[in-house]
Structures are given as structure tokens and as C-alpha cells.
Amino acid sequence: MGKDMIDLLVVGGGTAGIVGAQTAASLGARTLLVERARTGGDCLWTGCVPSKTLLAAASDAARLRRHTGAPVDFDRVRERVRSAIAAIEPVDSPAALEAAGVGVLLGNLRFTGPGRAEVDGRPVAFRQALIATGAAPADPGIPGLDPGRTVTSETVWDLARLPRRLAVVGGGPVACELGQAFARLGSEVTLIVRSGLLPAEDPDAVDVLREALVADGLRILEHAVVRAAEVEGSGDVEGSASPVDGAVRLRLGDGTAVDADVVLLATGRVPRTAGLGLDALGVGLDEAGRVATDTRLRTSVPTVWAAGDVTSRPRHTHSAGIDASLAASNAVLGLRRRVDDAIPRVTFTSPEIAAVGARTGARRHGSPAGPVSERTVAHTHVDRAITDGDTRGFTRLALGRGGRILGGTIVGARAGESLGELCLAVRHRHTTADVFQAMHPYPTHSDGVWNAAIADVRDRLAKPPLAALTRGLAAVRRARLDRTRRKPVGLDSAPR
Numbered sequence: 001m002g003k004d005m006i007d008l009l010v011v012g013g014g015t016a017g018i019v020g021a022q023t024a025a026s027l028g029a030r031t032l033l034v035e036r037a038r039t040g041g042d043c044l045w046t047g048c049v050p051s052k053t054l055l056a057a058a059s060d061a062a063r064l065r066r067h068t069g070a071p072v073d074f075d076r077v078r079e080r081v082r083s084a085i086a087a088i089e090p091v092d093s094p095a096a097l098e099a100a101g102v103g104v105l106l107g108n109l110r111f112t113g114p115g116r117a118e119v120d121g122r123p124v125a126f127r128q129a130l131i132a133t134g135a136a137p138a139d140p141g142i143p144g145l146d147p148g149r150t151v152t153s154e155t156v157w158d159l160a161r162l163p164r165r166l167a168v169v170g171g172g173p174v175a176c177e178l179g180q181a182f183a184r185l186g187s188e189v190t191l192i193v194r195s196g197l198l199p200a201e202d203p204d205a206v207d208v209l210r211e212a213l214v215a216d217g218l219r220i221l222e223h224a225v226v227r228a229a230e231v232e233g234s235g236d237v238e239g240s241a242s243p244v245d246g247a248v249r250l251r252l253g254d255g256t257a258v259d260a261d262v263v264l265l266a267t268g269r270v271p272r273t274a275g276l277g278l279d280a281l282g283v284g285l286d287e288a289g290r291v292a293t294d295t296r297l298r299t300s301v302p303t304v305w306a307a308g309d310v311t312s313r314p315r316h317t318h319s320a321g322i323d324a325s326l327a328a329s330n331a332v333l334g335l336r337r338r339v340d341d342a343i344p345r346v347t348f349t350s351p352e353i354a355a356v357g358a359r360t361g362a363r364r365h366g367s368p369a370g371p372v373s374e375r376t377v378a379h380t381h382v383d384r385a386i387t388d389g390d391t392r393g394f395t396r397l398a399l400g401r402g403g404r405i406l407g408g409t410i411v412g413a414r415a416g417e418s419l420g421e422l423c424l425a426v427r428h429r430h431t432t433a434d435v436f437q438a439m440h441p442y443p444t445h446s447d448g449v450w451n452a453a454i455a456d457v458r459d460r461l462a463k464p465p466l467a468a469l470t471r472g473l474a475a476v477r478r479a480r481l482d483r484t485r486r487k488p489v490g491l492d493s494a495p496r
């Protein structure tokens with residue numbers, strides 16, 4: 001084999017590609033990462049980092065406006081987003097990858113046959129490959145919608161001015177997070193959702209969030225379908241990515257009209273597989289066009305692997321990274337490690353909704369396969385929530401036999417931070433007694449998890465046969481004390 005033969009060819013320089021390539025290189029594999037745009041991917045440039053910064057800026061702006069009436073300086077908000085990206089970018093840069101032993105090639109990759117690919121016409125030979133090309137925003141295909149007034153999670157960051165009226169089509173995490181951020185910055189925001197809001201989450205948690213979004217001024221239209229778009233009047237229109245005459249009027253199925261200066265499409269993602277040459281490689285797709293993998297992240301071709309948003313796995317940065325690392329080590333070392341299905345998720349709205357493992361709220365979801373039981377603590381009983389003046393939300397554990405923690409949902413302030421403990425509990429099959437026994441600092445938001453565990457353990461102790469056992473122990477102790485009380489008092493006879 002030639003000296004140019006690559007052990008692992010990684011296509012895509014987002015989280016999955018970067019982590020997969022670093023893992024492979026650290027295991028001694030000759031690794032080449034090919035990225036067609038810029039390393040860092042969605043998370044750094046158009047996803048997690050800008051959206052979390054925008055949410056923080058919007059929360060600060062809303063507080064300032066409440067106290068001083070000061071208007072939002074959108075340029076400063078944009079600058080804050082840019083500087084957060086700039087601070088994190090070096091970690092994902094080609095220089096950092098090369099320092100970790102990964103070769104980096106900038107260009108568009110296309111597979112040309114088994115073990116062969118081209119990067120902008122330049123041939124590359126490889127033993128194995130990892131596909132990590134991510135996913136792009138879906139286009140719901142609304143007839144008549146003006147592209148000049150439409151943004152997605154990729155282009156919303158280019159808006160030069162704050163839109164006066166923003167219509168958001170979609171009701172997933174992108175719609176909720178960006179919708180709330182823009183409302184707090186001062187836009188009039190309407191969410192138009194085909195399903196209910198955040199359909200994967202516990203409905204009681206969604207109720208808490210819905211109320212908070214409405215309090216922030218969002219108008220939420222659920223189970224609503226946009227049939228068509230038309231031009232609403234004409235004249236000066238604010239906040240357009242590329243201004244044109246006349247704002248947008250969205251016509252919904254029930255005849256409602258929603259007027260907007262900018263429309264944000266947030267209706268899910270489509271995997272980036274077009275033009276990759278997967279046919280030439282023989283890699284199969286599933287019914288939704290995602291690269292099909294087994295639980296070891298092997299595609300239909302045993303030497304080709306896939307990870308991240310291009311697969312059917314939940315679309316999160318942490319799972320993209322963990323999965324890619326697993327795929328790379330399986331590929332390079334010939335291991336047979338399988339993916340973890342307990343993938344945590346957080347929607348970073350205020351309040352946050354965080355969940356892991358078995359779904360809670362199964363009764364309201366109408367799901368028969370719910371956990372054995374649920375244990376809920378309202379945050380009106382969490383002292384830190386009271387001291388902070390924000391008692392919205394609850395912590396709910398999904399429990400199996402013997403108090404085993406199967407999953408949980410937390411809705412409230414810092415829910416994402418408190419979820420870490422539940423991730424550990426689910427992963428390592430902890431019970432409520434394990435959590436109960438671990439002392440937690442007071443007062444913290446994680447008291448929600450602790451209090452729920454304590455309540456569960458107390459209830460268990462109050463039920464037979466444990467109740468009979470504890471009552472029996474107390475009776476024995478009482479009898480011993482009474483016996484020793486009747487004897488003369490001395491050190492030797494002190495009750496033990």
C-alpha cells in the first residue's frame with residue numbers, strides 16, 4: 001500500500017468530524033479530515049454557540065429594558081455573538097486539529113468508489129471512512145414565500161436589524177430558543193407550529209414553558225399549518241436580510257393571517273448526503289434519507305462509519321461527539337462498542353427543559369409503555385428557586401422497581417445543569433436511595449433531584465414490608481431503653 005493511504009478518512013469538520021478525527025489520530029491512525037467550508041460546523045458557527053449567546057444577550061436586554069426602558073442595541077448583540085464564536089473557534093481550528101495529529105484538507109469531498117474519493121478533483125485513497133457531514137435546515141416549501149424575507153438557523157445570524165415582526169415556522173428547540181430570544185430583544189414573535197410545541201417533551205413541562213413564552217410576548221399558534229405566503233402591502237419594511245418591497249402575510253389552514261417582516265423557518269433538518277457519491281461507495285440510506293447505521297455506527301459497508309446529524313441519532317453536539325469517538329475507535333481498533341441510548345437533551349429557553357432516559361409524562365402522552373412510577377417535586381418546594389424568586393417548573397423522576405432511576409425531566413432555572421446527576425444515575429443504574437445518600441449542597445437547584453429522591457425513599461420506608469421492619473426495629477430499641485432505665489444508672493449500663 002502507498003504511503004499516501006489514509007487509515008481513516010473523515011468527511012465533515014463539525015463536532016462529529018473533529019472528535020472522530022482526534023480520536024482516530026490519538027489511537028495512531030493516519031487520519032485526514034476534509035471540510036468544505038470551515039471547521040467547527042453548525043455548533044460553533046450557526047447552532048449552539050450563537051444561539052446560547054443570543055439567549056443570554058436577550059435575557060440581559062430584557063432585564064435592562066424592564067429596569068431602565070433602554071432600547072436594545074442590536075449591533076452590540078451581534079458583536080457579543082461574534083466574540084463568543086471567536087473565543088471558542090481556535091479549539092476547532094485546522095491548526096488545533098493538526099496539532100492533534102490530524103491532516104486537514106479544505107475542499108468538497110465526493111466518494112468515487114470503494115476506498116477512493118476526490119477532494120475538488122484531487123484523489124484520496126483510504127482504508128476506512130467516517131461520514132460526518134451533518135444536516136441542513138429543512139425547507140417546508142411554503143408556496144409564495146419570498147426568499148429575501150426568509151431566514152433559517154444558518155442565516156438568521158446575518159440579519160442586520162432586529163425584525164419588528166418575526167414569524168417562526170416550527171415548534172422544536174430552534175423555534176422555541178430563537179423565538180424567545182427575539183421576543184426578549186423586542187421583536188413581535190409568532191410561532192406557527194404544525195404539531196404541539198416540543199412534541200418530544202413531557203407535556204406538563206411544555207405547559208410551563210408555553211406559559212413563560214406567552215409571558216414574554218410570544219403568540220403561539222399550535223396545530224397550525226401555513227398554506228401559502230403573499231406580499232403584505234408595500235413600502236418600508238424593517239429587519240429584512242435583503243430588503244424588498246412589502247412584508248410577508250402567511251395564510252394558515254384555518255384562514256388566519258400572520259404578518260411578518262422576516263420569517264424564520266425552523267421545521268427540522270435534512271441530512272447532507274447529496275453529491276457525496278454514497279452510491280459509488282455502496283452506502284445505504286434509511287427512509288428519511290439519513291445514513292443508515294447499526295448500533296456500532298457501521299454503515300451498510302463494513303469499513304464505512306457515520307456519526308452526528310447525518311445519521312438517525314438525536315441531533316445534539318454531545319451525542320455527535322461521543323458517537324463519533326465510538327465510531328472512530330471501533331474503526332481503528334476493530335472494537336464492537338455500541339452506542340448509548342440515554343442521550344440527554346436540553347432546550348435552553350427560560351425556563352429550560354432538560355430530559356434524559358425514560359420519558360416522563362407518559363400518561364398525558366398516552367403511551368402505554370411508561371415507567372413503573374413517577375415522582376415529581378414542584379420547584380415551589382426547592383429553596384434555591386424560592387430565594388432566586390423563580391419557582392416555575394418541577395423535577396420529575398421516572399422510576400423502575402426498587403427506586404431505580406430510569407430517566408427524568410426537569411423544567412426550571414438551570415435545569416440543564418441539574419440534569420447531569422440524572423445522566424449519571426441513568427447510566428450507572430442508580431436508585432433513589434443512592435442519590436438520597438449523597439449529601440447535596442444547600443441551597444442549590446439540584447435539590448430538586450435530591451428532594452425527589454428523598455421523597456421516594458421516605459415513601460418506600462413508609463410502605464410494607466419496610467414499614468413493618470422499621471417499626472419492629474424501633475420497638476426493639478424502645479424495649480432495650482426501657483430495660484436499661486429500670487437498672488441502676490452507670491457507664492456500663494448506658495444504652496447503645
Ligand SMILES: Cc1cc2nc3c(=O)[nH]c(=O)nc-3n(C[C@H](O)[C@H](O)[C@H](O)COP(=O)(O)OP(=O)(O)OC[C@H]3O[C@@H](n4cnc5c(N)ncnc54)[C@H](O)[C@@H]3O)c2cc1C
Nearest residue numbers: 012014015016036041042043047109134308309315316317
Ligand atoms: C440553532 C441551533 C442550536 C443548537 N443548539 C444546540 C445545543 O444547544 N446543544 C446541542 O447539543 N446541540 C445543539 N444543536 C445541534 C448541534 O448543532 C448539532 O447536532 C451538531 O452541530 C451536529 O454536528 P455534526 O458534526 O454532525 O454536523 P455539522 O456541525 O453540521 O458538521 C458537518 C460538516 O460537514 C461539512 N460537509 C458537508 N458535506 C461535505 C462534503 N461533501 N465535503 C466536505 N465537508 C462537508 C459541513 O460543511 C460541516 O462543517 C443546535 C443546532 C441548531 C441549528
Ligand SMILES: NC(=O)c1ccc[n+]([C@@H]2O[C@H](COP(=O)([O-])OP(=O)(O)OC[C@H]3O[C@@H](n4cnc5c(N)ncnc54)[C@H](O)[C@@H]3O)[C@@H](O)[C@H]2O)c1
Nearest residue numbers: 140170171172173174175193194195266267268315346347
Ligand atoms: N438545545 C438543543 O440541544 C438544540 C437546539 C436547537 C436545535 N437542536 C437540534 O437541531 C435539530 C433541528 O431543530 P428544529 O427545531 O429545527 O427541528 P425539530 O425537528 O426538533 O422540530 C421541528 C418542529 O417544526 C414543526 N414543523 C415541521 N414542519 C412544519 C411546518 N411545515 N409548519 C409548521 N411547523 C412545522 C414540527 O411540528 C416540530 O415542532 C433538532 O434535531 C434538535 O435536536 C438542538
